[in-house]
Amino acid sequence: MTVRVGILGATGAVGQRFIKLLTNHDTFELAALTASESSVGKQYSNAAKWRINTPIPENIGSMTVKSTTPDAISDDIDLLFSSLPSDVAADVEPAFLEAGYVVSSNSSNDRMSADIPLTIPEINPGHLDLIEVQRDNRGWDGALVKNPNCSTITMVPTLAALDQFGLETVSVSTLQAVSGAGYSGVTSMEIIDNTIPYIGGEEPKMQQESRKLLGEFDGASVSLHEMDVAASCNRIPTLDGHLENVFAETTADVSAEEAIDAMESVPGADLPSSPDQLIHVFDDPSRPQPRLDRERGNGMQISAGGVTVTDAGLKYNCLAHNTIRGAAGASLLNGELLVDAGWV
Numbered sequence: 001m002t003v004r005v006g007i008l009g010a011t012g013a014v015g016q017r018f019i020k021l022l023t024n025h026d027t028f029e030l031a032a033l034t035a036s037e038s039s040v041g042k043q044y045s046n047a048a049k050w051r052i053n054t055p056i057p058e059n060i061g062s063m064t065v066k067s068t069t070p071d072a073i074s075d076d077i078d079l080l081f082s083s084l085p086s087d088v089a090a091d092v093e094p095a096f097l098e099a100g101y102v103v104s105s106n107s108s109n110d111r112m113s114a115d116i117p118l119t120i121p122e123i124n125p126g127h128l129d130l131i132e133v134q135r136d137n138r139g140w141d142g143a144l145v146k147n148p149n150c151s152t153i154t155m156v157p158t159l160a161a162l163d164q165f166g167l168e169t170v171s172v173s174t175l176q177a178v179s180g181a182g183y184s185g186v187t188s189m190e191i192i193d194n195t196i197p198y199i200g201g202e203e204p205k206m207q208q209e210s211r212k213l214l215g216e217f218d219g220a221s222v223s224l225h226e227m228d229v230a231a232s233c234n235r236i237p238t239l240d241g242h243l244e245n246v247f248a249e250t251t252a253d254v255s256a257e258e259a260i261d262a263m264e265s266v267p268g269a270d271l272p273s274s275p276d277q278l279i280h281v282f283d284d285p286s287r288p289q290p291r292l293d294r295e296r297g298n299g300m301q302i303s304a305g306g307v308t309v310t311d312a313g314l315k316y317n318c319l320a321h322n323t324i325r326g327a328a329g330a331s332l333l334n335g336e337l338l339v340d341a342g343w344v
């Protein structure tokens, strides 16, 4: 089976990651690229400032960039990936949904909307059925699914593993790579020899999205998980890979061994881009580290380490590649889930 896909916002940092991940994909064939009006009509290789350390695939470089409107895309596209700035996505995604397109979006708008599934296929694939509610509410022929914020998706699989012990309170402090802010997001003068203890909007996203992802879906709505989540988000001078220090308090006592076993037991999803093992836990307390561990599982595996019982609950570190597992790879996996579940 071949599924013809397009990328909205294909010239950007995340759009480029999509192109790389879609090259030689078993099921998806890349057939449409869109960007802003300043790129429309140009060959992709002229429109995009390519930042990935492998060349633009030849067949993609010669494609013509289209306008980000439903009319500009041919009808034979089965699935769209969206990596637009969130304010642009909030404006244009509804037009694609009204026109009947199925959209897997990485943009942050609508992630917490009650009728939009926010999914990590290995963790809460059943939430995808919110699409039924969404279609009833909005009258859309298409379907919209979102993946979470990159810092949230790094931590939530480990919390899902610990939830069997009764998660009560989670505190997390992040060390986030500069690529998360986009190519021009932080200047070298701001970040070299420095750490910035604030990332606009990031802390509320971690606090709210994690409770939706681990919430119960009863077929009509998702009730947020009752745990309290407090996040402190920091930008550090690494290129890729968000590292996070987590303290998790549970109602039941849990030993470090039980926590490690629970994390290593979370299965991958039976989807092409899901790693065989979702979470790898290191014995070495100095791991995971961004430079050494972000590429594990083609950038799709979560790493953890330093699991210790403390007076403030279980303490551990976790890491994921922010532009792969945290962005384009997360949307791609949701696209694979949409196909597997019969929505495409």
Ligand SMILES: NC(=O)C1=CN([C@@H]2O[C@H](COP(=O)(O)OP(=O)(O)OC[C@H]3O[C@@H](n4cnc5c(N)ncnc54)[C@H](OP(=O)(O)O)[C@@H]3O)[C@@H](O)[C@H]2O)C=CC1
Residues within 6 Å of the ligand: 008, 009, 010, 011, 012, 013, 014, 015, 034, 035, 036, 037, 038, 039, 040, 047, 068, 083, 084, 085, 086, 088, 106, 107, 108, 149, 150, 179, 180, 181, 182, 183, 322, 323, 326, 327
């Ligand atoms: N960078 C990262 O690591 C992460 C980013 N994200 C999110 O993903 C999304 C994309 O981020 P990123 O790739 O870094 O952003 P970029 O700014 O690099 O790319 C934005 C893309 O959207 C296009 N675009 C901009 N304005 C318009 C418009 N008015 N109409 C149509 N297309 C438009 C751009 O086209 P053109 O080239 O023509 O301007 C470009 O293709 C954002 O929502 C971001 O928050 C999420 C997680 C991680």
Ligand SMILES: N[C@@H](CC(=O)OP(=O)(O)O)C(=O)O
Residues within 6 Å of the ligand: 086, 106, 107, 108, 148, 149, 150, 151, 176, 177, 179, 180, 181, 199, 202, 205, 322
């Ligand atoms: N804010 C994230 C990247 C990002 O764009 O997140 P979101 O997908 O929630 O917009 C970071 O700085 O690392």
